[in-house]
Amino acid sequence: MAALIDIDLLRTFLAIAGTGSFTRAAEEVHKTQSAVSMQVKKLEDQVGRPLFDRGARQVRLTPDGLRxxxxxxxxxRLSEEAAAVFTEPALQGTVTLGVPDDYADRLLPRVLSAFARSHPHVELVVHCDQSSGLYRSIEKGELDLAIVTNCADLRSEVIRREALxxxxxxxxxxxLADPLPLAVGPRTCAWRGIAQAALDSIGRRYRIAYTSPAAAALSSAVLAGLAVSILPESAIRPDMRILTxxxxxxxxxxxxxxxxRARQARSPIHDALAEHIVTRIGNLPSKLPDAAE
Structure with a gap:
């Protein structure tokens, strides 16, 4: 009978697959890089196949690794769900979370996936809006928790700083176009004002070519070669180029x-999600693995 695979080895395997790096995976699983390498060797010995292509610029899965x-x-996932059922049966209910559209598809899955696995009885209701709108919703009690950006004028706890x-x-x-076509958010968007002020400071001519509150629409305009936009590191998509x-x-x-966090959001379920968000966002790598170099 084949030996059973240690779940701890699988967690390390998933961390490497998700980050594309032994170094970043070591940070995620709270182990040294040498310990991560030893775990990978042990796992590869158990399955009898190489799981990672270490010769690539970025660590990639082999065909057997993909299998x-x-x-x-x-x-x-099943292990975490089973543990949660018996260790934290009281954590159940609904939490409303606000997040800027810029981060919804890139940052949110990485932050919330582990929480959803370990707390399967918690329903997360996510609302996307601009940070100013999310903050107003928090003050009105319409949201429990929210992630906001460019929060100098908002009373919030800064949990991460990224390059814009x-x-x-x-x-x-x-x-290279003159005037430069820009894809930006509405007039209330802080990043729009920052970009315009920066271009004005060097006398660069520009025109507002696309305006949308939806980050996906602005990113599509960039990828199609129709405009230049402004994004933080964790929101940069593959095939985008950072302009320096x-x-x-x-x-x-x-x-x-x-x-x-809203005043009314003080239950154990809110505490658990708040701690998870603050810890996970603060520990994410400076650039997500599939962002363009």
Missing amino acids: LLDYAQRIV NFVGSQEHATH ERDGFPALPPCDIGFV
Whole structure:
């Protein structure tokens, strides 16, 4: 009979697969890099196949690693759900969470997936809006918790700071256009004002080509080569290019990510999610693995 695979080895395997790096995986599972390497060797010995291609620029899964990935995700998820049922039966209910649209598809899954697995009886209701709108909803008691950005004028706890960048398409030279076409949020968007002030400071001509409150729409305009936009590091998508001073673009101030909590959100379920969000966002790598270099 084949030996059973240790779940701890599978957790490390998933961390490497998710981050694309032994170093970042070690931070995520709270182990040294050498301990992570030893665990991978032990896992590869158990399955009798190489699981990672270490010769690539980024650590990638081999075909056998891809085969194991689905099993590992299901095994770890079921283990965490089973543990949660017996160790934290009181954590059940509904929490409303607000998050800016810019982070909904890139940051949110990485932050909330582990919480959802370990607290299967908690229903998360997520609302997307601009940070100012989310903050007003918190004050009105319409949301329990919210993640906000550019929070200097909002009473929030800063939990992460990221570089803010001008971004263009890897496949197009839109950044050379004169005037420069910009894809930005509405007039109330802080990043729009920051970008315009920065371009004005160097005398760069620009025009507002696309305006939308939806980050996906702005990103689509960038990837299609129709405009340049402004994004923090964790929201940069594959095939986007960071535009720096070498490309003729001024440096931008950093972007703060903050966390706010409604007065009524004081139950154990709110405590658990709040602690999870603050810890996970604060410990994310500076650039998510599939962001463009």
